[in-house]
Amino acid sequence: MLAPDPTTSLAMNLDQRFTLPFVHRIRFTRHVASLQNSALADIFADDATASSRRAVLVIDRGLHEAAPSLAQDLVKYAQTHAAQVPVPNEVLVVDGGERAKCDMRTVDAVLALIERCKICRKSTVFVAGGGAVIDAVGFATTIAHRGVRLVRLPSTTLAQDDGAMGVKNGINAFGKKNFTGAFAVPWAVLCDLELLRTLPISAFRSGFSEAVKIALLKDPSFFHAIEASAAQIAEHDLEAASPVIQRSAALHVQHIALGGDPFELHEARPLDFGHWAAHRLEALSEYTISHGDAVALGLLIDCRYSVLQGWLSQADFTRIEGVLAALRLPLSHPLLKDHAAMLVGLEQFREHLGGTLTITMLRAIGVGHEVHAIDARLLQNAIAQTAG
Numbered sequence: 182m183l184a185p186d187p188t189t190s191l192a193m194n195l196d197q198r199f200t201l202p203f204v205h206r207i208r209f210t211r212h213v214a215s216l217q218n219s220a221l222a223d224i225f226a227d228d229a230t231a232s233s234r235r236a237v238l239v240i241d242r243g244l245h246e247a248a249p250s251l252a253q254d255l256v257k258y259a260q261t262h263a264a265q266v267p268v269p270n271e272v273l274v275v276d277g278g279e280r281a282k283c284d285m286r287t288v289d290a291v292l293a294l295i296e297r298c299k300i301c302r303k304s305t306v307f308v309a310g311g312g313a314v315i316d317a318v319g320f321a322t323t324i325a326h327r328g329v330r331l332v333r334l335p336s337t338t339l340a341q342d343d344g345a346m347g348v349k350n351g352i353n354a355f356g357k358k359n360f361t362g363a364f365a366v367p368w369a370v371l372c373d374l375e376l377l378r379t380l381p382i383s384a385f386r387s388g389f390s391e392a393v394k395i396a397l398l399k400d401p402s403f404f405h406a407i408e409a410s411a412a413q414i415a416e417h418d419l420e421a422a423s424p425v426i427q428r429s430a431a432l433h434v435q436h437i438a439l440g441g442d443p444f445e446l447h448e449a450r451p452l453d454f455g456h457w458a459a460h461r462l463e464a465l466s467e468y469t470i471s472h473g474d475a476v477a478l479g480l481l482i483d484c485r486y487s488v489l490q491g492w493l494s495q496a497d498f499t500r501i502e503g504v505l506a507a508l509r510l511p512l513s514h515p516l517l518k519d520h521a522a523m524l525v526g527l528e529q530f531r532e533h534l535g536g537t538l539t540i541t542m543l544r545a546i547g548v549g550h551e552v553h554a555i556d557a558r559l560l561q562n563a564i565a566q567t568a569g
């Protein structure tokens with residue numbers, strides 16, 4: 182008989198599984214700061230003590246300049262509904278656009294704000310702005326005190342139909358998109374469709390590439406609906422755009438919450454269809470190409486590759502290209518002439534996901550499939566066709 186091993190006799194292995202009940206509160210409304218609108222007050226209904234806590238408001242400079250009274254209107258709203266809503270005692274204006282997440286400046290400013298205003302985990306940081314500001318501010322709120330409450334007020338089409346629906350927060354580093362970041366579920370997301378009126382037309386249009394993406398993956402009838410209203414959407418028609426934004430948001434949230442992998446532990450990441458090329462193109466352009474425009478180009482590359490592989494029909498491809506054209510999204514870009522530089526994006530994408538390379542391609546409108554190997558010659562061909 183063997184003597185007990187002194188190195189293991191006191192050992193214990195404990196694999197304790199647990200689950201957490203997250204609530205992702207998402208509301209679409211109009212005129213969120215109107216004193217008669219209860220949407221903002223209602224998001225605190227689950228916490229009667231919220232109004233006794235502190236709050237701050239961070240606003241995207243582009244939004245602030247386009248809607249100069251919004252910040253004060255939101256503060257006034259909170260003061261009027263102070264029985265339910267925590268009142269911001271400081272407003273911080275931060276630079277908007279991708280520069281908000283190209284270094285630590287926004288994150289550091291928000292961390293300093295949180296420290297200065299004594300924001301605790303039960304206090305609230307409101308953030309109003311585009312997806313880039315929301316990503317950076319969300320990262321700061323995720324790491325301050327290991328997580329303070331975040332209420333997002335997305336003000337771009339892309340942030341309302343995709344970006345602000347997610348549970349990802351982060352900034353770019355080392356020339357790579359979203360290198361530094363963390364997963365966290367916000368307290369609430371309040372989308373005010375009226376905020377989209379002041380968006381420059383190119384920014385308004387660019388958000389719809391994410392709606393096309395999710396329709397291609399999940400819902401052929403939604404793709405058909407986008408096709409039907411694309412020309413009106415391209416003209417900044419809010420009535421045509423609203424149902425598309427809301428359907429896209431709902432499909433994104435359903436995938437995140439019910440798809441079985443909210444924190445992306447698996448290798449497959451279907452919501453990143455078209456994104457390996459998009460992220461590479463954004464970085465290669467030094468972020469002069471917007472995320473939405475880069476996604477349109479990334480979708481075209483992967484759809485063309487799917488045609489070249491014989492998975493997707495030419496007829497389906499023609500419809501996809503047609504809808505992107507009707508939305509007045511870019512269909513080509515000269516930076517794509519550098520195939521070798523683009524292909525580096527595949528390995529960066531694999532590294533970001535971890536594990537085996539997994540890219541979503543398309544079999545038909547509404548039918549994605551995962552592949553783990555890429556034919557470099559066909560992909561170069563697809564990139565070359567999209568270079569114009």
Ligand SMILES: NC(=O)c1ccc[n+]([C@@H]2O[C@H](COP(=O)([O-])OP(=O)(O)OC[C@H]3O[C@@H](n4cnc5c(N)ncnc54)[C@H](O)[C@@H]3O)[C@@H](O)[C@H]2O)c1
Pocket residue numbers: 241242243244247276277278279282310311312313314316336337338339340343344345346347348349350376377378379380381384388471472473
């Ligand atoms: N976290 C996620 O899950 C997720 C998902 C998708 C995209 N994103 C990120 O979102 C970012 C792109 O966000 P975006 O497309 O919203 O653009 P953006 O945040 O870069 O904003 C574009 C411009 O619009 C201005 N702006 C914002 N709202 C305005 C308004 N109402 N009126 C006038 N100007 C306004 C901004 O100041 C900025 O100059 C990218 O960094 C992308 O990686 C994140």
Ligand SMILES: [Zn+2]
Pocket residue numbers: 343391456472476
């Ligand atoms: Zn995206």
